[in-house]
Amino acid sequence: MSNVLVFIEQRDGKIRKSSLEALTLGHSLSKKTNGTLGAVIAGAGISSLPSELSAYGAAKVFVADKPELQLFSSEGYTAALDAAATAFNPTIVLASATAMGLDVAARFAARRGVGVLSDVMALDVENGRLVGSRPVYSGKARVAVTASPSAAIQVATPRPNVFPASKAAAPGAGEAVAIDPALKIRGKVVKIEAAAAGEIDVAEADKIVTGGRGIKGPESWPILKALCHELGAALGASRAAVDAGWIGHEHQVGQTGKVVSPSLYVACGVSGAIQHLAGMGSSKVIVAINKDPEAPIFKAATYGIVGDLFQIVPAMTEAAKKMKA
Amino acid sequence: MNHIVCIAYVPDTETKIKVAGDGLSIDETDVKWIVSPYDEYALEGALKAKEAGGGTVTAVTFGPARADAGLRECLARGADEAVRVASDGLGQVDSFGVATLLAAAIKTLPHDVVWMGNKGVGTDAQVLVPMLGELLDLPHANLVTKMDWTGAGATVRREIEGAQEIVELPTPFVVGATKGLNEPRYASLKGIMAAKKKTIAVKTPADLGVDAAKISGDAASVRWTKLDLPPARQAVKLIPADDPAAAATELLRLLRDEAKVL
Ligand SMILES: Cc1cc2nc3c(=O)[nH]c(=O)nc-3n(C[C@H](O)[C@H](O)[C@H](O)COP(=O)(O)OP(=O)(O)OC[C@H]3O[C@@H](n4cnc5c(N)ncnc54)[C@H](O)[C@@H]3O)c2cc1C
Numbered sequence A: 001m002s003n004v005l006v007f008i009e010q011r012d013g014k015i016r017k018s019s020l021e022a023l024t025l026g027h028s029l030s031k032k033t034n035g036t037l038g039a040v041i042a043g044a045g046i047s048s049l050p051s052e053l054s055a056y057g058a059a060k061v062f063v064a065d066k067p068e069l070q071l072f073s074s075e076g077y078t079a080a081l082d083a084a085a086t087a088f089n090p091t092i093v094l095a096s097a098t099a100m101g102l103d104v105a106a107r108f109a110a111r112r113g114v115g116v117l118s119d120v121m122a123l124d125v126e127n128g129r130l131v132g133s134r135p136v137y138s139g140k141a142r143v144a145v146t147a148s149p150s151a152a153i154q155v156a157t158p159r160p161n162v163f164p165a166s167k168a169a170a171p172g173a174g175e176a177v178a179i180d181p182a183l184k185i186r187g188k189v190v191k192i193e194a195a196a197a198g199e200i201d202v203a204e205a206d207k208i209v210t211g212g213r214g215i216k217g218p219e220s221w222p223i224l225k226a227l228c229h230e231l232g233a234a235l236g237a238s239r240a241a242v243d244a245g246w247i248g249h250e251h252q253v254g255q256t257g258k259v260v261s262p263s264l265y266v267a268c269g270v271s272g273a274i275q276h277l278a279g280m281g282s283s284k285v286i287v288a289i290n291k292d293p294e295a296p297i298f299k300a301a302t303y304g305i306v307g308d309l310f311q312i313v314p315a316m317t318e319a320a321k322k323m324k325a
Numbered sequence B: 001m002n003h004i005v006c007i008a009y010v011p012d013t014e015t016k017i018k019v020a021g022d023g024l025s026i027d028e029t030d031v032k033w034i035v036s037p038y039d040e041y042a043l044e045g046a047l048k049a050k051e052a053g054g055g056t057v058t059a060v061t062f063g064p065a066r067a068d069a070g071l072r073e074c075l076a077r078g079a080d081e082a083v084r085v086a087s088d089g090l091g092q093v094d095s096f097g098v099a100t101l102l103a104a105a106i107k108t109l110p111h112d113v114v115w116m117g118n119k120g121v122g123t124d125a126q127v128l129v130p131m132l133g134e135l136l137d138l139p140h141a142n143l144v145t146k147m148d149w150t151g152a153g154a155t156v157r158r159e160i161e162g163a164q165e166i167v168e169l170p171t172p173f174v175v176g177a178t179k180g181l182n183e184p185r186y187a188s189l190k191g192i193m194a195a196k197k198k199t200i201a202v203k204t205p206a207d208l209g210v211d212a213a214k215i216s217g218d219a220a221s222v223r224w225t226k227l228d229l230p231p232a233r234q235a236v237k238l239i240p241a242d243d244p245a246a247a248a249t250e251l252l253r254l255l256r257d258e259a260k261v262l
């Protein structure tokens, strides 16, 4: 029997979808190990959240609800995870491989003297040991990783958007357990500047439409944004487009941008350099729109149209509108 | 202020990856090695801070002898000193093991700011920045794109999903740099010449008081068991584009009916 503890991320009192994915994964692992599923959440004024987590199978929810935890601090939130782990004694600890999840999981792992099965795209348990698979060398290879039998605690960070989030057939008890971690907070968030309302972040999006140098200039973004709007997609950019100053770095996909795994990735005027593929190669379906039939992006693509994006993209927007009608 | 920069010496991002005979590591023939791109932002951040406020910059790596070339590159760009923690002869070392060795090396050096990259290209684990924060008992911020020095430390901006966080960090701290923080400089000819004359301090785990047997080989808590290449993608299905409207309609139909993503 081994307990599974999942770190839950909230922003403004809203639980992040990636955390529900990790919780769903934790639930299936806890069933395989005949263990109990626990969750831990930190913040201020978050007492209503545990009930949401029971639907995903959480039997216990450890809640660190303190004014000092209103905004994120890696030290404060790690202390919350650590206190929950001490109370719950899990053998498996999960956090989504997000900016916050990685901060907390890695600090916690170091405190307990273990490594992390980081950014895994597959995760299972065999004989009580976690086994996972993750891309390495910018997605040019993949590695099977496992936690050693001697490790008392196993920490893994599943990649967002890869594992499904689904409610458990039978909800967990969702018993809320207040925890009061000792806090030593030195580095802390003092402010969060959210992206413009209605904008979906590429790191969390289920669909992405990306523009590269082929869009010629920032005046073309509205053409891509119209398609984003119809598909419910986030707007991505290649490094060439970002470096040209056409859009902010938060939109960049690739080696030195965000690594994404949407179900649909539409690359418009992107050549498909290896460093771009490093960021989106694990997308489920890739569409390439490029006027050069030799562009490497076609080697990675599921569907391709060799043509002028200024004609094809607006036609796709129209077709998407018609399909919805 | 004294700055430490942790650099990973990794295969060039353009390098073709082949799996070695052991099925666990990459075939190193023909691999070109580089300082991991994010670590260049870290180094540049440290050099700029030193230029503005004085102090020293020490580059630190954990790796085999070939990684000395990466340290030389840092010296050529302006780092004052370089330390290599030798990985020779160790079996697998997981991220906790690397963090343990780096922390042990950093503890022997004066350090106000420990600069790192947000991820090491190759392993792409994104965990060493928080781990070093923990092991050095310092606050940290990762994914940093902007940094403003204040009297007590720095106010940094970091990129998270769908938002930017403004984080206050009192010195000493650990920072993980990402693209946007600065534009890394090239080494000058003078710098390259000067770097040739400098010595790289090489330390074994034992020199640092770390028992390698406790963090490597069978003692590593996370292990690689098999390295392989991802399955080849199916050939692309090309849609004729003579009539853009018809092509777009057909594409959307395929996305809905065949790929089932709409
Ligand atoms: C260390 C390192 C890290 C990097 N990190 C990243 C990263 O994170 N992300 C990233 O994207 N890149 C990254 N790069 C850069 C990468 O190597 C490429 O330079 C970059 O991806 C090219 O961007 P692009 O495809 O938009 O531009 P280009 O390569 O110039 O391609 C433009 C494409 O648009 C097509 N095109 C032009 N006009 C039209 C039209 N009217 N209709 C249709 N198609 C058209 C062209 O045929 C061409 O294929 C990195 C490079 C290095 C060295």
Ligand SMILES: Nc1ncnc2c1ncn2[C@@H]1O[C@H](COP(=O)(O)O)[C@@H](O)[C@H]1O
Pocket (backbone or CB within 6 Å): B006, B007, B008, B009, B036, B038, B039, B042, B060, B061, B062, B063, B095, B098, B102, B115, B116, B117, B118, B119, B120, B121, B123, B124, B125, B126, B127, B128, B129
């Ligand atoms: N072998 C190494 N030697 C020194 N620093 C390293 C090493 N590996 C990783 N790092 C540092 O840790 C950062 C994050 O790496 P990672 O957590 O492995 O993705 C890198 O950008 C480097 O600054």
